[in-house]
Amino acid sequence: MTNRGDIAGEYVFLMDWSALPASGVVSLKGVGAAAIALALDDLPDDAPAVLLTRIDQVSGASQVIDELIGRLERTAYDLYPAWLPGAEVTPGRSTIDRVAARSLAATMAASTPHHRPFLMDLAANAVAAHSGGESSELSLKYSSAGLMAGLVRVISESFVRDAVVFALYPAAVFTAAQQEQLAATCDWLATYVGVWLLDDITSPLDRFPIQSLEPGDAPVADEQTWTLPTLTYPPLAGRPHPASTAEGKLEAHLARQHWAGSRRWNQTVPTGDLSPYVRADLVWPEACLVVEIDGADHRTAAKYADDRRRDVALQLAGYTVVRFTNEQVLSDTPRVADIIEKLRSDRLAAKELP
Template sequence: MRVWSDLPVGRVVRLDVDAGAVALSIDPLPPGAPAILTYRPGLAELLDDARTVAGLVASVLRELDAAALALFPAWLPGAAGIDGPGGAGLRAVRPLALRRASSGEHYGPFLAELAERALAGGPSGFPPEVRAAGLARVLAGSYGRSAAAVLVHVPDGLGAGAQEVFVAGCEWLAQRAKAGVWLTGAPLDAVDRVPTVRPRLTTGPAGTGAPAARSWPSGATAAGPGEARTSGAPAGGAQGGGGRLGYPAIAGRPHPGSAGELALEAALARCAWASGRAWNQTYLPHPLAAPIRLDLLWERERCVVEIDGPDHRGAAKFAADRERDVLLQIDGYAVLRFLDVQVLTDIETVLRRIAQFLRGRRGTEG
């Protein structure tokens, strides 16, 4: 079984596997898999939204919408140079979105509105059915995938009524968005119509039994093992505090949901010595190894910089980090690790240490 590429889209299934192991196995996204996002609602939030299916759907769509806005312009080729809420930007981005829609499966008016909102903000005027389908296509396209899936962590403590509404909302999303909705976490003992599958997750390249790849991009907001960075931020802005949807990094740019990555890139952009850097690259140690996603890479100097959030203190993540660091060091890479709190509170020290290492590798001074 190819694991993620073999799981169904357009349906709700329960994954009989540890949620932390799942998170470790999907970063970077495996070839052929859908664009996999994670949704981890809190119990209080879920109980409030799950009083009706419409309330739950509205909550999930808010998260998907925030992620799509934050990922702009990854899903709109040619829009990289368009910025700001001014009239010129809006006039340029709308026809670009309509042209993009005319050559694919996107609904033109929705894509154009989403592109305008990425620049200027504001709510969507489309009904939930249109938004669900449109957002799923946009999020899949951001990663060059043909479909999207949402990995939903079910919290403990849902009563029978809340479970029924929760499953009905997930079924609505799967059907309307034509996306996979894969459940992990607490069992749904009051609802028996969700089939269970047990994917075979690959093990670490050293034969340790640890998941093959490490967790979602580092710098995540604390919630649990394997939690991805969250959405909820304005397009291009820092991470919001209320988001519960995590999404993978896109190669070549800092993760829009990571305040640490955004702050470090803003600082590096002012430093001439920082040229040659590349964000969120995938590295394959050898043909039989699992690929590794690197937060920040200077390839010529063989320097890797990792920004670690509080989730890296967990046992599984810590072990996976050590294993991948050894593989990189064997290949001649140095791995510089910084806590995200260091980046956010003492950026000058972080810059000084990176610069010192790069200049040493380059044989330069000053």
């Protein structure tokens, strides 16, 4: 069912994720890359892990496959240690840390479908990626099929989701020959992930089923979209977003503050029937306080309108919402934390009043 909020006389639509397939290849009409990126903020827990990725060039199916596998591999390193139970501390810089990660991976593989050697190598590389150390070249040791299967499993477990979907959009218009090569790539990818084709990336090929979203099924398009990164993925419940330097820096500071121990990153907050939930960047549940960290995309018209929808839904549910820009967090993290501490204290004090 599509949910709709009326903000300042304008309608903002939320994606009906249940209408989209989690497997196979489908060409989506009526929704573009920017709209998918917007909707990822409130991706429901029962939706697949959606990886929105740009296809920059197509010189053959194998080239695209290798490029996408490389992006999956880098994403797995970014998501570490979410996918390796027990590796909850900040990765270190010594050989001992890699040995410990390999040991944890071996233990994990013993009771799961993971391929033990691959998971051990991936864990060691993840430590190296976080610490600036040297890593091994996985493509020299494992086939494309082995890499794809292993990486998809790691990523789906990181997000605690049953499926992974690649949402592909083009950097430019591709020739007919390039579209054929991309179609072959999609056929191969569909063995491991669902594939959504956006922005007419394979048009005018009539090879894959077309799903047209009704106007109410997708977020409104923005007249000036922000520049999307090469790959965009949703936040991890319980952790700062790995792609957000600001969230990571704020978390590093808050981890040293005794008052901030009840914080919850990227959690869904129930907000009632009109808008059932909002996935907030940072929450103090006992104080009903939500903190949002806004990047450059929040300056666009569509994102601004969606932020207002989210704020109103949270406020109606009894939450105080405070927003900081990335720049504010990065330039003066202690001051941002001080403001949050005071708001939390004030909220708790107000709840104690008769």
